[in-house]
Amino acid sequence: MPRTWLTDRFELDVPVVGAPMAGVSDGRLAAAVSAAGALGMFGVPANASGSWVSEQAAVAAASGRPYGIGLMAWVLADDRAQLDAVLDARPALVSVSYGDFAPYVEPLRRAGIVVATQAGTTDEARAAERAGVDVVVARGGEGGGHGRDEVATLPLLQNVLDAVDVPVLAAGGIATARGLAAVLAAGAQGGWVGTAFLGCAETTLSEPALRRVLAASETDTAYGRVFDVAQRLGWPPEFGGRALRNAFFERWHGREEELGVDEAARAELAAARRDGDFDTAYVYAGQAVGLIESPHPAADVVASFAGADELLRRFA
Structure with a gap:
């Protein structure tokens, strides 16, 4: 696989982040994705306690590999328990998005944590860079879960890559090696992937x-x-x-x-x-849910993205 800021910063084999899907990805999925050579994350639901965050962080950390946690800024405004638990856990990466995320960037960075923010418009990406985040996630409207629905991934990614100087990850609609190759070729440092992992046994889906x-x-x-x-x-x-x-x-x-x-x-x-x-x-x-045709372990999903390397070489 090509080496990017993402693979070098977190010592990954594949430039993929398993998106923090609150209510679907807990510490078990994060650990499985990380163990397979990508960066696994778990999402923190709005009603989760600080102790839940600590418990799931311990599960995610058991892989011995870097992992991340996703927080929602609008939740932190009323209760810092989730943030305090994250600071205690010291994951490699934390995304804090959706609301006024700026007050949480520096406390996380002072703890040695790489900070990401998901942006659904180019103006949001610029604001994230001004707030001091380490990496911007350009999330298009075709992505699952929460976010804006104003711009699709490819137009957004092209604009954001020209608008900010920090590393950029692409999110929304990336579920195969073809999708990963496309955003890497455009200049993204990796793919932020959620839906592709919905078919994994390591999720909490019934x-x-x-x-x-x-x-x-x-x-x-x-x-x-x-x-x-x-x-x-x-x-x-x-x-x-x-x-x-x-x-x-x-x-x-x-x-x-x-x-x-x-x-x-x-x-x-x-x-x-x-x-x-x-x-x-x-x-x-x-x-991208239509691309999920059968259940697979998280390790198989991560491995499938390695095919992006051959695609990029073929069209180099």
């Missing part, structure tokens, strides 16, 4: 959720705020989420104001999550 992922095509996702509004989560409104389209989303998309005061719908979603009913409950996934 069997019914996994079946939904494996059955989905590239057109089966939808972007919006329905699931956040129904749960009364405090996500800033500019950051919706991309998930597998289902009946609950179709019923409430465009009716978010009404949904925000409908307690029956809130209870319906909570019950569906408990019962594994994914006609109502959600599975966050990006447009």
Whole structure:
């Protein structure tokens, strides 16, 4: 594989970061991705305690390889317990995004941690560089989970590479060696990959959720705020989420104001999550979900990205 800032900084075999998918990637998946030669991360859910972060960090660190943790800035504003646990754990990389992330950059860097921020526009990337982050993640709207839906990965990546001087990783729609080769050829230092790992046994997805992922095509996702509004989560409104389209989303998309005061719908979603009913409950996934056809261990997914090397040599 080509050597990049990402591989050199973290001593990786493959220039791939396993995206911090809150509620899907915990310490087990992070450890498996890192052990396979990429950089594994786990995402911290909004309601996670500091002790949960510490427990998962210990699991991730057991691989003996560098790993990372993903934080949501809008959560840290009201409770520093997650941040304090991360500072104690001292992972190699921390991404802090979605909200006012600037106050957390220097405390993390003083602890010797590389700091990343996910940017959905070129202006966000510039702001991240001004705030002192070490690396910007240019996240296109086709990516799964939360973020902006204003610019696709390739247009965003091209703009961001010209706009900032810090290293740039590409996120959104990268699920195979072809996708990784494309963003490396454009100038990214690596791929920030989430959806490709949804089919791995090391995730926390239930069997019914996994079946939904494996059955989905590239057109089966939808972007919006329905699931956040129904749960009364405090996500800033500019950051919706991309998930597998289902009946609950179709019923409430465009009716978010009404949904925000409908307690029956809130209870319906909570019950569906408990019962594994994914006609109502959600599975966050990006447009690359159609490329996941069968379950594979995380190590196999990481290994599949090594094919980017041959593609880059072929077209050099």
